[in-house]
Amino acid sequence: MISPTQTAELDCYLRVMAHVFGGDTTHPESITWDTVPDIMPARLRDACGDFADGDIGDVCADSDRNRRTYYSFCLALIEQILKQDGWRLSRIDNTRIEPGTFGLSSAKGMDRSQPDTAVAVFGPPGGRQRLFFFFSDQDPTILADAAIKINENDNDRFEDLAVMITLSTRDMQARREASRSTAWKRGLFMAFDQLCERSAETYPDLCLPIENMFRDSVLSKPAPVEPARDKIASFRARILDHIVVGDKDSPYRKLRFEAPELAGIVPLQFIMSATRPRASAGGVREFSWQAFKTSFRDAPATYLKRPFGIHRAFHKGFPADYLTRLRLPRHVATILHPVRPDTFEVFFKVLPTGKGTREMQDLKKDMMIDMIGPLGQPFKLAKLIDQDIGEVHVIGGGVGMAPLVYLVQALRFCSVPVKAFIGIESLDHLRYRLRHEQHDLEDEPLARIHAAEGKDIHIYVDDLLQTGVERNNIYVSYDKTGDIRDIVPPANHMQGPISDLYRRSLTRHPFDKPVVAFTCGPPPMMQAIHEITRHVGIRLYVLMEKRMACGIGVCLSCVCRTTSGRSGYSRVCKEGPVFDANEIIWHEQENSPL
Amino acid sequence: MNKKTVRSELAVKLKQVSLATPLLTASGTSGTSDEINDLENSPQIIDALGAFVTKGVTLEARSGNREMRVVETRTGLLNSIGLQNSGAAVFVREELPRLANYNLPIIVNISAGQVDEFGRLSEFLMEHDHDEAIAGIEINVSCPNICAGGVAFGVDPRTVEKAVRAACQPLRRDVFSLTKMTPNVTDISEPAKGAIAGGTDGLSMINTLRGMAINVHTGSYYLGNKTGGLSGPAIKPVGIQMVHECYRTIPECRRGTVPIIGIGGIATWEDALEYIMAGATAVGIGTAWFVNPNVFVEIKTGLETYCRKHSTTITQKIGSVHEI
Ligand SMILES: Cc1cc2nc3c(=O)[nH]c(=O)nc-3n(C[C@H](O)[C@H](O)[C@H](O)COP(=O)(O)OP(=O)(O)OC[C@H]3O[C@@H](n4cnc5c(N)ncnc54)[C@H](O)[C@@H]3O)c2cc1C
Numbered sequence A: 001m002i003s004p005t006q007t008a009e010l011d012c013y014l015r016v017m018a019h020v021f022g023g024d025t026t027h028p029e030s031i032t033w034d035t036v037p038d039i040m041p042a043r044l045r046d047a048c049g050d051f052a053d054g055d056i057g058d059v060c061a062d063s064d065r066n067r068r069t070y071y072s073f074c075l076a077l078i079e080q081i082l083k084q085d086g087w088r089l090s091r092i093d094n095t096r097i098e099p100g101t102f103g104l105s106s107a108k109g110m111d112r113s114q115p116d117t118a119v120a121v122f123g124p125p126g127g128r129q130r131l132f133f134f135f136s137d138q139d140p141t142i143l144a145d146a147a148i149k150i151n152e153n154d155n156d157r158f159e160d161l162a163v164m165i166t167l168s169t170r171d172m173q174a175r176r177e178a179s180r181s182t183a184w185k186r187g188l189f190m191a192f193d194q195l196c197e198r199s200a201e202t203y204p205d206l207c208l209p210i211e212n213m214f215r216d217s218v219l220s221k222p223a224p225v226e227p228a229r230d231k232i233a234s235f236r237a238r239i240l241d242h243i244v245v246g247d248k249d250s251p252y253r254k255l256r257f258e259a260p261e262l263a264g265i266v267p268l269q270f271i272m273s274a275t276r277p278r279a280s281a282g283g284v285r286e287f288s289w290q291a292f293k294t295s296f297r298d299a300p301a302t303y304l305k306r307p308f309g310i311h312r313a314f315h316k317g318f319p320a321d322y323l324t325r326l327r328l329p330r331h332v333a334t335i336l337h338p339v340r341p342d343t344f345e346v347f348f349k350v351l352p353t354g355k356g357t358r359e360m361q362d363l364k365k366d367m368m369i370d371m372i373g374p375l376g377q378p379f380k381l382a383k384l385i386d387q388d389i390g391e392v393h394v395i396g397g398g399v400g401m402a403p404l405v406y407l408v409q410a411l412r413f414c415s416v417p418v419k420a421f422i423g424i425e426s427l428d429h430l431r432y433r434l435r436h437e438q439h440d441l442e443d444e445p446l447a448r449i450h451a452a453e454g455k456d457i458h459i460y461v462d463d464l465l466q467t468g469v470e471r472n473n474i475y476v477s478y479d480k481t482g483d484i485r486d487i488v489p490p491a492n493h494m495q496g497p498i499s500d501l502y503r504r505s506l507t508r509h510p511f512d513k514p515v516v517a518f519t520c521g522p523p524p525m526m527q528a529i530h531e532i533t534r535h536v537g538i539r540l541y542v543l544m545e546k547r548m549a550c551g552i553g554v555c556l557s558c559v560c561r562t563t564s565g566r567s568g569y570s571r572v573c574k575e576g577p578v579f580d581a582n583e584i585i586w587h588e589q590e591n592s593p594l
Numbered sequence B: 001m002n003k004k005t006v007r008s009e010l011a012v013k014l015k016q017v018s019l020a021t022p023l024l025t026a027s028g029t030s031g032t033s034d035e036i037n038d039l040e041n042s043p044q045i046i047d048a049l050g051a052f053v054t055k056g057v058t059l060e061a062r063s064g065n066r067e068m069r070v071v072e073t074r075t076g077l078l079n080s081i082g083l084q085n086s087g088a089a090v091f092v093r094e095e096l097p098r099l100a101n102y103n104l105p106i107i108v109n110i111s112a113g114q115v116d117e118f119g120r121l122s123e124f125l126m127e128h129d130h131d132e133a134i135a136g137i138e139i140n141v142s143c144p145n146i147c148a149g150g151v152a153f154g155v156d157p158r159t160v161e162k163a164v165r166a167a168c169q170p171l172r173r174d175v176f177s178l179t180k181m182t183p184n185v186t187d188i189s190e191p192a193k194g195a196i197a198g199g200t201d202g203l204s205m206i207n208t209l210r211g212m213a214i215n216v217h218t219g220s221y222y223l224g225n226k227t228g229g230l231s232g233p234a235i236k237p238v239g240i241q242m243v244h245e246c247y248r249t250i251p252e253c254r255r256g257t258v259p260i261i262g263i264g265g266i267a268t269w270e271d272a273l274e275y276i277m278a279g280a281t282a283v284g285i286g287t288a289w290f291v292n293p294n295v296f297v298e299i300k301t302g303l304e305t306y307c308r309k310h311s312t313t314i315t316q317k318i319g320s321v322h323e324i
């Protein structure tokens, strides 16, 4: 005989499955014992025998109830995950969920009178931040309205957040589209399959089978065709701003551009960009001496695109410094997604003998530039964060710090503690000022403040502060002294190589929890960092830079000697640009001037 | 094998194989397996292609040349990749099956250091191509980056003839052969005649021109290998002339029994048509596609528009400049 609790649980599984499988189209009658036991926790399997096939269909006939059960099921999973971060379920609207089903005993006795669309509210211990969960199959306009209302009440405090739970990752991707995110400003997204996957770690008995079921069925069902976002796109980006960073002789530039095509780019992936607007195509033209002369003088010196890392990414509705206020529970954060970014920045250095980067000095607002991306292997950040690391170190030399800032942005989203080590020639190179007359400051609240107060901005330092890294976790080393006092604490800066500063900062090891480091810069610097991390047991990832022609893995010009690559070489543009430092055959890296 | 049987103004024939379009990838510029599938517009790219030519395959794996393998020059690219590849065994086992996904005729570019090695390589490919995925081979007698002594043996008509004969001998009946000619010669028609005597079904021209670049800021060579092969728009007029020369002086080319694949510096549909008018039946595009991943699609559209506007076909335009 099965107990009443068991009956209720079985009932719940059947309904969730009916909802996930069926939606409105298929018939719950088709669900039989052949499929059901797959999703049952082991402890319930024996009890299944008491149900006959016919009963199952009966149980699932009420699709409205199935849906509500699915909602409560999701919330139960979320509750399980959040518990690990010490968050608790503080209020629930019972009109939308099914009371009495498993996992939601806490819902009992809640106020049933508020017909809110907000389904559940969670709060951290002692904190004020709350997450409101919505489900994607509810009326989309109600959801958008609710999210907007939350925003309005909250201003830019980021204490209340709307989270939409979608039935599948694909569904979520479609809703996260940059173009659609205006209706769901500042909202976050979560997909049911990812939720199951995450819960499986805390609640294996409950979720693993569901995850498998989901993989095999729902995800493989033909869904509305959505362009696969991680494929490499070739597109034209609009330049939004070109900012000179540093004093007037500084070679550093920041280029801000609009490219919804890069919405799916993962930190540390890169793009290849033309260095001038595309010349009109054409064959041989009729000869004119004048044209011949100008064509020689103006003949473009560059032919290939140039590789650049992404320095920062911007989301509509999310101000640039939102991470300083957003405190997400870490265990949920890895499966939470903000709206897709559509605006990006690259930070680059004009090389004294560089043909392409010198051309790029002439890029201006509203020019359209050919680009391809996202390029390179997407680094599996979620996997890294799952490993419960204590902290992440990023060590960047010169422009090498630029892509690491975007990485930090992502790490901070998941509340990972970060220490940043910046190696530069002179701080004067990194100081700049934005003026309202010249630049669009809308996305730069800090820049707005700085400009109003007539203060300088420091690239990297202020960017990192904007992502919520604390000032005393930012370290700077430089070749030439400059005015550095008030930017980072005195103990955090020194003259000399960045590797010395890094070594000096690692006083406390062994570490309680694993530490992971990322570095990007000149190869000798990265090798020196590897020497250090090797000795103290820090796992190090390096971003390699090699000359590229195609960027898509077909020409074999960007190869790097590794232990993992075929014929002893890996393509930086395809297998890279991120490599485990232990894979790199350092003594065979040719330090020929690039 | 070709599963597309499109009848259109763009269709051309290479021996018994009909190609949906006259556009081919140039060897070494389109990857070792199915990299194109990682591009968002891969369906359009594959649709624009008439055949896929692989990276150069050698009997044994080669790790290629030392670093600094490419340097950009004005409107061109110098490369010294050095035929990095995993060798024929890995090619047939891992790469070929994935290339078959393109659903295009696959032409395998083969390279060797000696005449009899061409024979063994060709034989190996035939023996291991169980699914008969290979539609043709392209015998590279011209790679400037690997040959001992620095002289590619593609310059000597007699050696070319022997290499081609060795490579063609083991081929299945339905597999055609192309010979990739080097432009680093005084008269291209001489080695071309050698290749025809050796039994080639078609000619591909041109491979890269030998070149060098010196970095004046450091005072040393740019390329690790010092010299490399020049490709890109810079070499197009050379390629046009050589295709023209072969078409003009070799009767088999003129009659169309030995078709020419025109390669070198093609970046627009006009460039492609220029080669066709000079005598090419199809064209290969390499370097341009590093710069513009849409190049195949753009060229296909351009040629289509041209043909419709002038009520003509590519086949009618082959060698049309010679009629004047
Ligand atoms: C994955 C990746 C990410 C990068 N991210 C950034 C970035 O965020 N900011 C930044 O300032 N620079 C970055 N670089 C380096 C940047 O690509 C070069 O500084 C730039 O290509 C120089 O071009 P140029 O025409 O001015 O130099 P030239 O010397 O005139 O260029 C000649 C050729 O060499 C190549 N080349 C020259 N220097 C380098 C180099 N250091 N690395 C790779 N190729 C080079 C060029 O691309 C070009 O093909 C990155 C490189 C790679 C591979």
Ligand SMILES: Cc1cc2nc3c(=O)[nH]c(=O)nc-3n(C[C@H](O)[C@H](O)[C@H](O)COP(=O)(O)O)c2cc1C
Pocket: A555, B026, B027, B028, B029, B055, B056, B057, B077, B079, B081, B083, B109, B140, B143, B180, B206, B207, B208, B230, B231, B232, B233, B235, B263, B264, B265, B266, B284, B285, B286, B287, B288
């Ligand atoms: C990076 C690179 C690699 C190449 N590898 C090969 C090769 O393996 N075998 C071959 O026959 N030709 C090879 N080539 C030559 C091209 O196939 C082509 O003949 C040449 O680049 C001229 O065409 P393009 O100007 O359109 O690039 C290579 C060219 C480049 C740029």
Ligand code: FES
Pocket: A547, A548, A549, A550, A551, A552, A553, A554, A555, A556, A557, A558, A559, A571, A572, A573, A574
């Ligand atoms: S740049 Fe062509 S393979 Fe990497």
